[in-house]
Amino acid sequence: MDIIYNYMSLYYSGIYDLPRNILIALLIAFFSLSLLIIFYFSIIIKRLIYIFYKSRDQYWTEQIDQLLNMFLSDIDEEQITDPVAKILSEFRKIPLKKRFIKHLLYQQILAYHKNFTGNAAEKLKELFLQLHLEDITKNKLMSGIVQLKIRGIMDTAQLTLTEFSPIVEQLLHHRSSEIRIEAQAAYIILNKAHPFDFFDEVKEPIQDWHQLVLLDLITRLNSNELPNFSRWLSSNNRSVIELCLKLIVHFQQYEAIGRIVDLLNHPDTEIKHLSIQALGEFEAVDAEQALLDCYAHETVEIQAEIIKALGRINSGKQLDFFMHTAALQQFEIAFEASKALIASGTKGIELLKKYQVQAPPMNKQILNQLIG
Amino acid sequence: METFLQLIVLFFNQYIFGFAMVVMFSYLLIIVFSALEMRSYLRKNSNTDYNNILVSEFAPSVSIIAPAYNEAPNIVDNVRSLLSLHYNNYEVIVVNDGSSDATLAEMTSAFDLKKQNYAINSRIKTEEIRGVYRSNNPGLERLIVVDKVNGGKADALNAGINISHNSLILCIDADCIIEPDAILKLVKPFMDEPIKVIAAGGVIRIANTCEVKHGRLVKVHMPNDLLSRFQVLEYLRGFLLGRMAWSRINGLLIVSGAMGLFDKDIVIKCGGYSTKTVGEDMELVLRMRKYMHKHKTPYKVVYTPDPLCWTEAPSSLKILGRQRNRWSRGCLESLIMHRDLFFNPKYGTLGLISYPYWLLVEWMGPVIEFIGLIVFGLLIYLGLVNWTYTLILLVMVYSFVLAISTLTILYEELSFRQYTSGKDLVKLLLLSFIEPFIYHPLILYWEMKGNFDFLTGKKAWGKMNRNGFR
Numbered sequence: 115m116d117i118i119y120n121y122m123s124l125y126y127s128g129i130y131d132l133p134r135n136i137l138i139a140l141l142i143a144f145f146s147l148s149l150l151i152i153f154y155f156s157i158i159i160k161r162l163i164y165i166f167y168k169s170r171d172q173y174w175t176e177q178i179d180q181l182l183n184m185f186l187s188d189i190d191e192e193q194i195t196d197p198v199a200k201i202l203s204e205f206r207k208i209p210l211k212k213r214f215i216k217h218l219l220y221q222q223i224l225a226y227h228k229n230f231t232g233n234a235a236e237k238l239k240e241l242f243l244q245l246h247l248e249d250i251t252k253n254k255l256m257s258g259i260v261q262l263k264i265r266g267i268m269d270t271a272q273l274t275l276t277e278f279s280p281i282v283e284q285l286l287h288h289r290s291s292e293i294r295i296e297a298q299a300a301y302i303i304l305n306k307a308h309p310f311d312f313f314d315e316v317k318e319p320i321q322d323w324h325q326l327v328l329l330d331l332i333t334r335l336n337s338n339e340l341p342n343f344s345r346w347l348s349s350n351n352r353s354v355i356e357l358c359l360k361l362i363v364h365f366q367q368y369e370a371i372g373r374i375v376d377l378l379n380h381p382d383t384e385i386k387h388l389s390i391q392a393l394g395e396f397e398a399v400d401a402e403q404a405l406l407d408c409y410a411h412e413t414v415e416i417q418a419e420i421i422k423a424l425g426r427i428n429s430g431k432q433l434d435f436f437m438h439t440a441a442l443q444q445f446e447i448a449f450e451a452s453k454a455l456i457a458s459g460t461k462g463i464e465l466l467k468k469y470q471v472q473a474p475p476m477n478k479q480i481l482n483q484l485i486g
Numbered sequence: 487m488e489t490f491l492q493l494i495v496l497f498f499n500q501y502i503f504g505f506a507m508v509v510m511f512s513y514l515l516i517i518v519f520s521a522l523e524m525r526s527y528l529r530k531n532s533n534t535d536y537n538n539i540l541v542s543e544f545a546p547s548v549s550i551i552a553p554a555y556n557e558a559p560n561i562v563d564n565v566r567s568l569l570s571l572h573y574n575n576y577e578v579i580v581v582n583d584g585s586s587d588a589t590l591a592e593m594t595s596a597f598d599l600k601k602q603n604y605a606i607n608s609r610i611k612t613e614e615i616r617g618v619y620r621s622n623n624p625g626l627e628r629l630i631v632v633d634k635v636n637g638g639k640a641d642a643l644n645a646g647i648n649i650s651h652n653s654l655i656l657c658i659d660a661d662c663i664i665e666p667d668a669i670l671k672l673v674k675p676f677m678d679e680p681i682k683v684i685a686a687g688g689v690i691r692i693a694n695t696c697e698v699k700h701g702r703l704v705k706v707h708m709p710n711d712l713l714s715r716f717q718v719l720e721y722l723r724g725f726l727l728g729r730m731a732w733s734r735i736n737g738l739l740i741v742s743g744a745m746g747l748f749d750k751d752i753v754i755k756c757g758g759y760s761t762k763t764v765g766e767d768m769e770l771v772l773r774m775r776k777y778m779h780k781h782k783t784p785y786k787v788v789y790t791p792d793p794l795c796w797t798e799a800p801s802s803l804k805i806l807g808r809q810r811n812r813w814s815r816g817c818l819e820s821l822i823m824h825r826d827l828f829f830n831p832k833y834g835t836l837g838l839i840s841y842p843y844w845l846l847v848e849w850m851g852p853v854i855e856f857i858g859l860i861v862f863g864l865l866i867y868l869g870l871v872n873w874t875y876t877l878i879l880l881v882m883v884y885s886f887v888l889a890i891s892t893l894t895i896l897y898e899e900l901s902f903r904q905y906t907s908g909k910d911l912v913k914l915l916l917l918s919f920i921e922p923f924i925y926h927p928l929i930l931y932w933e934m935k936g937n938f939d940f941l942t943g944k945k946a947w948g949k950m951n952r953n954g955f956r
Contacts, residue, residue, distance in 0.1 A: 329544050
């Protein structure tokens with residue numbers, strides 16, 4: 115025992131005698147080697163877990179798929195009156211008490227449901243409910259983990275589980291933007307009576323991505339059930355106005371033209387841009403003067419957009435204006451004005467052809483592309 | 487005299503050791519930040535349904551710009567692959583930069599191209615454009631081929647920018663394999679960040695030995711040759727650790743030239759790519775960031791950790807040497823061109839953290855290492871080396887480097903797990919043991935050569951021969 119003690123004390127005093135830098139180096143080496151061992155174990159364990167789960171899930175996924183395929187073919191069979199009741203007994207043979215199998219079944223039914231519409235989708239939802247899988251959805255909705263909560267909202271929306279609507283409603287103004295996006299999208303699906311109520315209250319900006327998700331969803335709804343989106347054009351939330359302008363154009367709500375003209379003086383450039391685009395899309399002859407009035411004090415980008423809109427409106431009254439702007443030395447403006455003249459017909463093309471002979475190189479290049 | 491010499495050696499030792507500590511500490515910070523960024527990215531995007539943007543008429547429009555110089559053997563396959571990406575609103579602009587081979591002819595015959603009158607809004611000055619070609623085939627409506635006088639990659643990209651019609655430009659290398667959903671994943675940050683995103687980069691991976699069919703990557707393998715394998719490990723470290731960490735603190739100075747999505751408006755306002763440097767990708771990002779600071783507009787440069795672009799790594803020492811020499815020169819050129827950023831508080835993170843890090847660690851690190859090696863050789867010659875201490879210091883550096891490389895492999899395992907085969911994983915782990923002794927000295931040599939070439943005024947790009955994909 116004494117021998118070991120003597121050796122240890124010698125060893126330690128040896129270490130303390132080392133220069134400070136070398137001591138630090140030893141410490142770092144020790145720290146790095148310890149981390150290295152931890153990283154190696156983590157990699158090996160992670161890979162083993164991956165292999166284990168993969169092989170385990172593969173077997174049960176195949177079993178579930180077989181039953182679901184059988185169920186889907188039964189739906190089409192006229193002799194089978196209640197395919198859900200028939201297949202339930204088969205599903206109950208699977209050990210659904212095991213959590214992972216129940217979750218696999220949950221995922222597979224949702225995956226199948228996503229790929230089917232009509233009766234098949236309805237029956238899959240019925241099967242889902244009969245197997246009490248909505249408990250999993252509820253647990254996800256109530257989970258504190260953001261990702262699970264989002265998944266729960268998405269699943270609720272996919273299966274239109276209206277009984278969870280109050281939970282989703284509470285999440286409409288959640289501080290996490292990801293949860294908010296999904297909750298608002300789900301709310302539109304679940305709340306058939308007033309799906310866009312939240313537009314009145316939404317304080318946070320609806321980011322472009324979020325708008326895209328909502329647009330994708332709303333444009334698939336029946337247009338007869340939609341409100342007049344112009345009622346939100348005076349919203350304090352800039353992004354709500356943007357979203358509504360896109361919706362107004364998509365659903366061709368012409369009655370909104372007057373409200374859109376008011377937005378031409380909006381301080382936000384993007385809203386101004388979208389408003390001009392909308393008036394062009396609607397070929398709003400009544401808005402022509404308003405567009406011309408704001409032309410002079412706008413940026414080149416907005417001016418080009420105004421000419422584009424006037425070109426679409428194509429009233430035939432703006433040929434002089436188009437000709438004047440087609441001769442400018444600003445590429446975007448000259449290009450749009452030349453296009454507008456071409457769109458206005460023979461008279462416009464004649465004017466351009468006459469101008470082409472004496473046009474400066476840039477304008478000539480534009481005309482060569484457009485009229486040859 | 488002897489005391490004076492001892493003092494110098496002592497100062498040198500202390501300085502180098504202090505520098506090593508700073509570098510190691512910065513790596514530890516990089517590890518922490520990259521882990522946070524990776525976790526945040528995976529959480530944010532794990533439930534994302536990219537189909538929304540894929541089919542939406544409201545998705546932002548993108549122009550892909552692919553400069554091509556003497557790419558005749560692969561150009562048709564590469565363009566076909568670009569034309570079949572999963573996105574709705576995009577156009578493909580291939581810029582034939584005065585190729586001396588049949589690059590243009592191959593495209594003309596494969597895509598039935600016809601020269602057209604085309605008005606070009608020359609907002610950025612470029613070499614003369616000889617012609618713009620489009621196809622009569624309505625299925626190829628999104629393809630535009632530009633033929634111009636040779637002016638280098640930066641000039642070709644600028645020509646593409648002048649031609650492009652869309653608000654976002656995706657600048658890529660024509661010889662890369664782009665993942666089908668690359669645009670979808672790169673566009674998202676431009677749409678969901680609360681502040682303006684001016685540039686987004688994606689992770690570049692090594693495609694050597696991977697299986698490629700019709701310009702698409704179908705199976706990932708570890709490369710057969712050792713040199714390319716080292717680059718796999720190096721790229722993983724660079725992208726999964728480095729770039730992700732810088733993305734976290736909005737301090738990215740570079741978006742890889744192989745693939746980067748940019749806000750066209752800002753690129754044009756900054757004057758486009760610089761033709762005065764071989765590091766045009768880094769230089770552009772620096773200039774864009776400075777522009778945003780000068781205009782006091784909040785902005786972000788982001789990185790997407792998804793493997794979105796696969797490139798063929800040089801598999802010969804000669805070609806790799808040329809590439810690293812060029813990278814090294816490009817980095818130094820960009821740093822010198824923007825030297826006013828150095829510890830300049832006006833530029834926030836850019837001036838106080840990113841630029842000093844790149845100058846003091848990324849550029850000066852290899853220089854100090856090289857000087858250290860010379861001094862070490864001198865001390866051996868003079869018999870002044872304490873071998874016990876040397877061994878301890880070597881163990882410190884080696885174990886630290888090894889831990890970082892292994893952590894990168896762990897990150898890969900926890901996130902995208904591209905190397906599914908167990909054998910590939912073992913190869914990667916073994917590589918990390920030998921990399922510091924074989925690959926690192928080579929890189930150090932080429933970096934020093936790049937610095938030397940910069941000082942002697944060498945400007946050449948260096949010919950890059952590729953073997954092509956199998």
